Amino acid sequence: MKKKLLISILSSLAIVVAAVSVAYAFGTFKANQEGFRQAGESQAGHLTIRVEAGMADANGDFIPDDQFAGGRGGDLSFSITNTSAVPVRVTKIELSNVGCANTACTGITSNKNTDGTFSTILGNGSCYSSTTFVAPTSFDSWPTIAPHGTLQVNGTDNYHLGAGMLHMAYNTPQGCQGATFAAQLFVTAAEAVPNAGTLTQP
Amino acid sequence: MTPRQRWSRQARRGLLIGAAAFLSTAPLNASLALAAGTWTITVTGRGISESAEMPMGKLPTATVLEKSIRLEWAPSMYPTGIEVSSYAVMRQVVGSKDAVKVCTVASPMRACEDSPPTGQPVIYTVVATEQLWHGPASAPTNPVTLPAPTVVAAAAVSSPSPSPSPSPTSTPSPTASPAAAPSPTPTPTPTPRPGIH
Numbered sequence: 001m002k003k004k005l006l007i008s009i010l011s012s013l014a015i016v017v018a019a020v021s022v023a024y025a026f027g028t029f030k031a032n033q034e035g036f037r038q039a040g041e042s043q044a045g046h047l048t049i050r051v052e053a054g055m056a057d058a059n060g061d062f063i064p065d066d067q068f069a070g071g072r073g074g075d076l077s078f079s080i081t082n083t084s085a086v087p088v089r090v091t092k093i094e095l096s097n098v099g100c101a102n103t104a105c106t107g108i109t110s111n112k113n114t115d116g117t118f119s120t121i122l123g124n125g126s127c128y129s130s131t132t133f134v135a136p137t138s139f140d141s142w143p144t145i146a147p148h149g150t151l152q153v154n155g156t157d158n159y160h161l162g163a164g165m166l167h168m169a170y171n172t173p174q175g176c177q178g179a180t181f182a183a184q185l186f187v188t189a190a191e192a193v194p195n196a197g198t199l200t201q202p
Numbered sequence: 203m204t205p206r207q208r209w210s211r212q213a214r215r216g217l218l219i220g221a222a223a224f225l226s227t228a229p230l231n232a233s234l235a236l237a238a239g240t241w242t243i244t245v246t247g248r249g250i251s252e253s254a255e256m257p258m259g260k261l262p263t264a265t266v267l268e269k270s271i272r273l274e275w276a277p278s279m280y281p282t283g284i285e286v287s288s289y290a291v292m293r294q295v296v297g298s299k300d301a302v303k304v305c306t307v308a309s310p311m312r313a314c315e316d317s318p319p320t321g322q323p324v325i326y327t328v329v330a331t332e333q334l335w336h337g338p339a340s341a342p343t344n345p346v347t348l349p350a351p352t353v354v355a356a357a358a359v360s361s362p363s364p365s366p367s368p369s370p371t372s373t374p375s376p377t378a379s380p381a382a383a384p385s386p387t388p389t390p391t392p393t394p395r396p397g398i399h
Contacts, residue, residue: 051247059281062253064333066287076249088243096246127253153249166251170333177335178255188244 048083049145051187054154056180064130067170073134075155076165076183082145090142090151092188095133107184108133108166116175127179130172134165144192254280256337259289259328264343270315271326271346273305277312278330278337285309286330286337291316296323296345306331320350 054077062074082088097107108131109123119125136142142161145151154162166181262275277285291305291314304326305314318324323345330337 047243053248056250056252061280061282074251078249181251183249190242
C-alpha cells in the first residue's frame with residue numbers, strides 16, 4: 001500500500017516539475033542588445049528591428065521653451081524598420097549616452113556652438129547643452145509595425161509621433177538658431193500580440 | 203487480479219493524481235507560457251532635429267498722432283504658419299547709429315505707441331523675438347517727426363513744460379521753426395517710453 005502511494009506521488013511530482021520547467025524556460029527568454037551605430041540593428045531570437053536617423057525638418061518651428069509656460073519643443077525624426085517576420089510594437093524610447101567620452105555628454109549632439117559658429121568637429125557643438133530629451137509617456141497610440149514594415153517617426157507624419165521629443169531651455173543662446181541636433185536613442189520593441197482594434201503600420 | 207494488472211491499475215491511478223495536480227497549478231503554467239510571447243528587443247539609433255531660425259520683422263506703418271506715433275505691423279510667421287511669440291519695436295534718430303527699444307509686444311498684438319522727442323525725425327523697425335532669440339530687423343519706416351506741441355497764447359497759465367523755444371523773446375507767434383530740431387541745444391534725452399508692454 002505504501003509502495004502504491006509512493007508511485008502515485010512521484011508520478012504527480014514528475015508531471016508538475018516537467019510542465020513548470022518547460023514554461024519557465026520559454027518565459028524567461030529575453031534578448032537585449034546594445035550598440036552605438038548610426039543605424040542600429042539587433043536581433044532577439046526571431047525579432048529584428050532597425051532604427052535609422054531621418055531628415056531634420058529645416059522649416060520647423062523648434063524654438064526655446066518659455067521659462068514658465070514651457071513650449072511645444074521640436075520634432076525628432078527617425079524610422080523604425082521591422083526586419084522580422086512578426087509584428088512588433090514600440091514599448092520604450094530612452095536617451096542613450098553609450099559612447100559618451102565624458103560625464104557631461106548627454107547623448108545629444110549639435111553641429112553649432114552657442115556663439116553661432118559651426119563646430120569644427122562634427123557633432124561637437126556646445127548648443128547640445130541647452131537641449132533635453134522628452135520621451136513619450138505612453139506608446140498606446142503608436143501603431144503596430146507589420147513584418148518588414150517601417151514606422152516613420154517625426155513631427156509631420158500622420159500620428160505626429162516625434163513631435164515635442166526635444167526641448168530647448170528658455171535661455172538658449174541666440175547662436176543656436178538653425179542648429180542641427182542628433183539624439184542617440186534606445187528603442188525597445190516587443191512582439192505584438194494580435195489585438196482587435198490595433199492599428200498596423202504597413 | 204494478477205500482479206501485472208495490479209501494477210497497471212496503480213500506474214493509472216498515479217497518472218490521474220498527477221493530472222489533477224497539473225490542472226491545479228494551471229494558472230502558473232499559463233502565465234509563464236504567455237510570457238514566452240513577450241520577446242523584446244532594444245536597438246540604438248539616432249533621431250535628428252533642427253532648431254528654427256527667427257523670421258524677419260515686417261515693415262511697420264507709422265501714424266503720427268497728436269502726442270505720439272502709432273506703429274502697426276503684419277505678423278512674422280515660422281514656415282509652419284505659427285506666429286512668433288513677441289516683437290520688439292526699435293526707434294532710431296535719423297543720422298544716429300544707436301537704436302533704442304521702445305516697445306515689447308506679445309503676439310497676437312502687433313501695435314505700439316511711442317512718444318519720441320518732438321521735432322526730431324526718427325525711424326522705426328520691428329524685430330521678431332523668442333526668449334533670448336531675435337530675428338533680422340524689418341526694413342525701416344520712412345522718417346517721421348512728432349510735432350512740437352503748439353503753445354497757444356494761453357501762456358498766461360504757466361505751463362510746466364519747459365518749452366525749448368529757440369526764441370528768447372516772447373513773441374506772439376510761438377510756432378516752432380522746423381530748423382530748430384537739429385540745434386545743438388541739449389534736447390531731452392530720448393528716454394524710451396513704451397506704450398505697450
